[in-house]
Amino acid sequence: MRKKIVAGNWKMNKTLQEGVALATELKSMLSSKPNCEVIIGTPFIHLATVAELVKGSVIKVAAENCADKESGAFTGEVSAAMVKSTGADYCILGHSERRAYYHEDYAILKEKVLLALRNGLKPIFCIGELKEEREAGKQNEVVKAQLEGSVFNLSAEEFSNIVLAYEPVWAIGTGLTATSDQAEEIHAYIRSLIAAKYGKQVAEDATILYGGSCNDKNAKELFSKPDVDGGLIGGASLVAEKFKAIIDAF
């Protein structure tokens, strides 16, 4: 069964105390069960505290990254096993900010996805094209290469544990959103690639989120499309009322 998900990505925002306050507020707002799964993606240092805080509620927790190595002398890195030990269930990987600023290429991301899965984390794997690529009509080519480069090596069973997030880079933090028709077109294309690789059922069950200036005003329209299974939310996930309004779009 395909899951509907609204996930927040706090990025590098909120001190521990501010993050705890936001998670507490959200938890109390979500006392009645929403029509989708709710995930909050927090910085590493928040994970254990926030996971404990939301335990038993409808909220699940995601890390925003993990290391591409199992363990050892990698100063400053955080392994997938460490993330899992905090109580987090998900791990955002392949975000365009990590690809652009921290040079995470297909091979590094392939390792990270494998390590996350082996350690019992569900990757939320982000793909999406740059503005110039969209203008050149290359968006399909780009997402295909990203999938082939980092996740299409997985078995069908492994692949069924990942969530995809289509995030056009030109829409992230810019206030420019893909129209619901643009989102639907590429989400349907992504699903067709999954069907060609893993078969119709795996594709039908795959959750594909949209991310990029998704907010309380446009979420309902985006989520009404048959291949848009929810959202990965940056800015609007930092304000409890706004995030809740997006969840309520389902």
Ligand code: 13P
């Ligand atoms: P914004 O919602 O701030 O555009 O960010 C989207 C995003 O990058 C989520 O991962």
